Amino acid sequence: MAERPEDLNLPNAVITRIIKDMLPEGVAVAKEARSAIARAASVFVLFATSSANNLAQKHKKKTVSAQDTFLALKEMEFDKFIEPLQESLEVYKRSQQNKKEQKEAKAKAKKAEEADKNSGSVEDNSEDGDVSNTMEASLTTDKENDDVMEIAE
Amino acid sequence: MAGTEDEAVVTEEQAQQTEQGEQAVEGEGEEDGRAGLRLPLARVKRIMKADPAVQIASQDAVFIIAKATELFVESLVGEAYQYTRKAGRKTVSRRDVDNSVEAIDALAFLDGALDWS
Numbered sequence: 001m002a003e004r005p006e007d008l009n010l011p012n013a014v015i016t017r018i019i020k021d022m023l024p025e026g027v028a029v030a031k032e033a034r035s036a037i038a039r040a041a042s043v044f045v046l047f048a049t050s051s052a053n054n055l056a057q058k059h060k061k062k063t064v065s066a067q068d069t070f071l072a073l074k075e076m077e078f079d080k081f082i083e084p085l086q087e088s089l090e091v092y093k094r095s096q097q098n099k100k101e102q103k104e105a106k107a108k109a110k111k112a113e114e115a116d117k118n119s120g121s122v123e124d125n126s127e128d129g130d131v132s133n134t135m136e137a138s139l140t141t142d143k144e145n146d147d148v149m150e151i152a153e
Numbered sequence: 154m155a156g157t158e159d160e161a162v163v164t165e166e167q168a169q170q171t172e173q174g175e176q177a178v179e180g181e182g183e184e185d186g187r188a189g190l191r192l193p194l195a196r197v198k199r200i201m202k203a204d205p206a207v208q209i210a211s212q213d214a215v216f217i218i219a220k221a222t223e224l225f226v227e228s229l230v231g232e233a234y235q236y237t238r239k240a241g242r243k244t245v246s247r248r249d250v251d252n253s254v255e256a257i258d259a260l261a262f263l264d265g266a267l268d269w270s
Contacts, residue, residue, distance in 0.1 A: 007199060007200075007203070008199075008200050008203055010192055010196055010197075010200075010222070011192070011193065011196065014191050014192055014193070015226060017191060018191060018223055018226045018227060018230075019226065019230050021227075022226075022227045022230040022231060022234075023230065023234060023245070026243060027234070027237070027243055027244070027245065028243060028244040028245070029230075029244065029245045030244050030245060030246045030247060032246070032247040033233065033245050033246050033247045033249065033250050036247050036250045036251075036267045037226060037229055037230065037233075037250060039266070039267050040225075040226075040229055040250070040254075040263050040266070040267060041222050041225060041226050042200060043262065043263060043266045043267075044221075044222050044225045044262075045197055045200045045201065045218060045219075045222055046200060046201075046203065046204065047262050048218050048221060048222075049200070049201045049204050049207060049210075049218060050204055050206070050207075052210075052214065052218070053204065053206055053207045053210075057206075062208055062209055063208075063209045063210065063211055063214075064207065064209065064210040064211065064214045065211050065213070065214055066211060066213035066214050066217055068214065069214045069217040069218055069221070070217070073221060076259065076262070077258060077259035078221065078224075078225070078259060081221050081224045081225075084224065085217055085220055085221055085224070088188045088189070088190070088216075088220050089188070089213060089216065089217060089220075091188035091189075092187060092188035092190070092213075092216050092220075093213065095187070095188065096212070
């Protein structure tokens with residue numbers, strides 16, 4: 001599979017936003033500096049992924065887990081990220097759980113509504129406009145508790 | 154990479170507009186569900202896929218790497234800015250970034266990696 005360089009880039013606008021938020025007002029970033037930082041970010045993803053994957057494989061696991069990424073970051077000497085990341089992860093997991101519950105509640109309510117109608121005619125069973133979570137769509141069961149998403153296609 | 158920016162610096166407005174546009178395209182626009190994460194998870198996942206050795210990653214792992222990348226960008230910018238300030242300049246230059254990479258052990262993985270396009 002040919003990997004075009006564009007595929008490995010993170011959105012410029014988001015990177016720029018993060019950069020600007022870090023700098024005091026009145027400080028600008030040269031275009032070359034910005035693209036270097038954007039590139040560095042992509043390389044960071046690759047490096048962190050590779051390190052985490054190595055750790056997973058070392059422990060005979062097929063899935064890269066949250067734990068693997070934390071250990072990888074420690075190995076990469078980014079210990080200072082670990083605590084804030086753990087906090088962010090908690091918030092993220094809670095919101096994912098909320099979304100899941102909301103979706104289930106919605107589906108339940110819809111089913112109840114349809115049952116109430118109690119009509120003999122064929123109902124249109126198409127899903128409503130929910131945008132399904134792309135990550136949930138590729139869930140595979142795994143021994144671990146967290147949801148997994150297929151990396152290889 | 155297709156670069157359409159002529160100015161040296163992207164304006165606030167442009168950054169915001171493009172950001173919304175890109176988020177809409179990615180379909181990851183729910184700010185509330187992602188713990189303040191700005192990078193799109195789908196894009197991060199795509200980069201992770203580039204590694205042939207990686208088969209499956211948990212959703213949490215992808216999130217952590219995405220969030221860590223944001224922290225990394227902030228960290229790198231902070232370092233580069235020290236050089237900018239020392240030189241009495243108001244614009245962070247490529248040289249400032251390079252100096253940071255050279256000076257910090259943890260950034261050694263970036264050596265030479267910033268030059269491919």
